[in-house]
Amino acid sequence: xxxxxxxxxxxxxxxxxxxxxxxxxxxxxxxxxxxxxxxxxxxxxxxxxxxxxxxxxxxxxxxxxxxxxxxxxxxxxxxxxxxxxxxxxxxxxxxxxxxxxxxxxxxxxxxxxxxxxxxxxxxxxxxxxxxxxxxxxxxxxxxxxxxxxxxxxxxxxxxxxxxxxxxxxxxxxxxxxxxxxxxxxxxxxxxxxxxxxxxxxxxxxxxxxxxxxxxxxxxxxxxxxxxxxxxxxxxxxxxxxxxxxxxxxxxxxxxxxxxxxxxxxxxxxxxxxxxxxxxxxxxxxxxxxxxxxxxxxxxxxxxxxxxxxxxxxxxxxxxxxxxxxxxxxxxxxxxxxxxxxxxxxxxxxxxxxxxxxxxxxxxxxxxxxxxxxxxxxxxxxxxxxxxxxxxxxxxxxxxxxxxxxxxxxxxxxxxxxxxxxxxxxxxxxxxxxxxxxxxxxxxxxxxxxxxxxxxxxxxxxxxxxxxxxxxxxxxxxxxxxxxxxxxxxxxxxxxxxxxxxxxxxxxxxxxxxxxxxxxxxxxxxxxxxxxxxxxxxxxxxxxxxxxxxxxxxxxxxxxxxxxxxxxxxxxxxxxxxxxxxxxxxxxxxxxxxxxxxxxxxxxxxxxxxxxxxxxxxxxxxxxxxxxxxxxxxxxxxxxxxxxxxxxxxxxxxxxxxxxxxxxxxxxxxxxxxxxxxxxxxxxxxxxxxxxxxxxxxxxxxxxxxxxxxxxxxxxxxxxxxxxxxxxxxxxxxx
Numbered sequence: 241x242x243x244x245x246x247x248x249x250x251x252x253x254x255x256x257x258x259x260x261x262x263x264x265x266x267x268x269x270x271x272x273x274x275x276x277x278x279x280x281x282x283x284x285x286x287x288x289x290x291x292x293x294x295x296x297x298x299x300x301x302x303x304x305x306x307x308x309x310x311x312x313x314x315x316x317x318x319x320x321x322x323x324x325x326x327x328x329x330x331x332x333x334x335x336x337x338x339x340x341x342x343x344x345x346x347x348x349x350x351x352x353x354x355x356x357x358x359x360x361x362x363x364x365x366x367x368x369x370x371x372x373x374x375x376x377x378x379x380x381x382x383x384x385x386x387x388x389x390x391x392x393x394x395x396x397x398x399x400x401x402x403x404x405x406x407x408x409x410x411x412x413x414x415x416x417x418x419x420x421x422x423x424x425x426x427x428x429x430x431x432x433x434x435x436x437x438x439x440x441x442x443x444x445x446x447x448x449x450x451x452x453x454x455x456x457x458x459x460x461x462x463x464x465x466x467x468x469x470x471x472x473x474x475x476x477x478x479x480x481x482x483x484x485x486x487x488x489x490x491x492x493x494x495x496x497x498x499x500x501x502x503x504x505x506x507x508x509x510x511x512x513x514x515x516x517x518x519x520x521x522x523x524x525x526x527x528x529x530x531x532x533x534x535x536x537x538x539x540x541x542x543x544x545x546x547x548x549x550x551x552x553x554x555x556x557x558x559x560x561x562x563x564x565x566x567x568x569x570x571x572x573x574x575x576x577x578x579x580x581x582x583x584x585x586x587x588x589x590x591x592x593x594x595x596x597x598x599x600x601x602x603x604x605x606x607x608x609x610x611x612x613x614x615x616x617x618x619x620x621x622x623x624x625x626x627x628x629x630x631x632x633x634x635x636x637x638x639x640x641x642x643x644x645x646x647x648x649x650x651x652x653x654x655x656x657x658x659x660x661x662x663x664x665x666x667x668x669x670x671x672x673x674x675x676x677x678x679x680x681x682x683x684x685x686x687x688x689x690x691x692x693x694x695x696x697x698x699x700x701x702x703x704x705x706x707x708x709x710x711x712x713x714x715x716x717x718x719x720x721x722x723x724x725x726x727x728x729x730x731x732x733x734x735x736x737x738x739x740x741x742x743x744x745x746x747x748x749x750x751x752x753x754x755x756x757x758x759x760x761x762x763x764x765x766x767x768x769x770x771x772x773x774x775x776x777x778x779x780x781x782x783x784x785x786x787x788x789x790x791x792x793x794x795x796x797x798x799x800x801x802x803x804x805x806x807x808x809x810x811x812x813x814x815x816x817x818x819x820x821x822x823x824x825x826x827x828x829x830x831x832x833x834x835x836x837x838x839x840x841x842x843x844x845x846x847x848x849x850x851x852x853x854x855x856x857x858x859x860x861x862x863x864x865x866x867x868x869x870x871x872x873x874x875x876x877x878x879x880x881x882x883x884x885x886x887x888x889x890x891x892x893x894x895x896x897x898x899x900x901x902x903x904x905x906x907x908x909x910x911x912x913x914x915x916x917x918x919x920x921x922x923x924x925x926x927x928x929x930x931x932x933x934x935x936x937x938x939x940x941x942x943x944x945x946x947x948x949x950x951x952x953x954x955x956x957x958x959x960x961x962x963x964x965x966x967x968x969x970x971x972x973x974x
Contacts, residue, residue, distance in 0.1 A: 389436030457512025901939030
């Protein structure tokens, strides 16, 4: 039969199609009947918006709304009940788990001898005691080979070491470099030791994995302990106080050295033993016992060391006695805080073991080491800075490091603290910015780095500027309060004030910009406010602008004696708006710059002092000149007055005559200041004294009355009585 006429090929599809055609209408009819018989169940729309809720309520009846509300409340109650039950179950499960873990740890302590025996048996397979003896012998051979190689290396380089040790270096930096070279040689010795031992291990005997792990773990524990012992010797030098970099006494230096060695040996030995137990396949119970016991012993060593060195470390924190109350409080309470930190780390390790979490137990030890090392680094850098400052102190050096020592010391503290926080956070695998950005202040947290950098730069810029200005002010200042200050010394206080305002404004605007605040409106508002203040305070602006021009013209300086209108005195203080003048009798005159119309400076460059003498008509003028020249030579040779004389005292001869005397004038040029008046007083005293010795008389005023010849005494008395009232009249010279 032909294949196309075979009924088996087409009968089955036809039957299936026929059944489907009948089934679809029947199913639709049944669904329609159910829809008519029973109303559809109402559900809340998704998404649940106010518009959707109003539409749903509008097309439902009261019964439908009531049913829908009951349905939703039942669902919410069921979810809350399930959540509460889930939380209770979680708490119960965690409690049971932690109780079981505590029981397991207690059982592990009880069964630790058996676990240790199993590890020893595993290490001794298959030969037992002979295999263990071979393992110990191999470890001893490694250490012996390393020691021999190290001894040979030391013998070869002994000459160079002795020459380096014989060179006595002076200064902190040179001694540090010498000790650093010695440390490098110590690590070279340790490298030779480790290389020879490792070569022997891999060339002669490797053993099975468990024995290999034990031998290499013990060996590297020895190497690590020796390395940290050398580092401790570099900083503390317990046996050589003269080479000690840190200012500690012998007892605390030795205690800290022993603590470093013990903690390193315990930590590295515990790691080696843990790896050996793990390689022996004894389970986690033994590992937990080793970790817990090791943590307890290390914590005990740390706490004992902290309280043993609490006094010398506290003294280092206090410094030279000028510390503030906060620093003194830290110096008194640092052992309590350090002990609490150690106990907190120990508590974290115990919690991780009991809770069964995968917390990194080494983070606590690393953080503790960071906290111990960072103050030592800061102290080392401070001593290096102090040595550099002492080396650059005048007159041997420029004094630059000495001038900025306080600023650099603060910078060292900031860098050490910030770097310490970064290291501690990294040891605990924390990202502070991710934690902060996950909360509400995400925007602020994302800008914290920029804000911190801006504040740090602003603070350091101000400290550097202030130190530079103060340093220059000390250079420009003089010990003599009567000597006028230089122009730079006068302008430096105003420059310091302007710098502080500028740095403060720039830092504030930069912080606002880092927070995302648009500072352009602030700048525009400040400009408008400045214009408004300028229009509303014309007198203030006039004073400020006038003062700027007076200072730019160098019209006066601090300490100079000036006259401004009716006010005069020595310039005691200069502000942005006015100048303060101290009168020589005490009153203080405050003169705004805008009120200065004419200014006379009596202390600038030089001053000419004029002296006049009334002598009798029979005085020898040539003799007077010689005597004044003698006095001038005495003044020039005077140790106190001579340096202030610019031009010596000279007689100018007779300048005028009156009815009773001739007037002789003398003058000299001196530096302005109090010296000019002291020299004048001294010159008057010497001239009067020498005139008296040489018979030169100072003329006195007199009136000659001409009387007729033969006048009686009564007539002479009457004439004298007529002249006397005229001499006593105002405006008449007597």
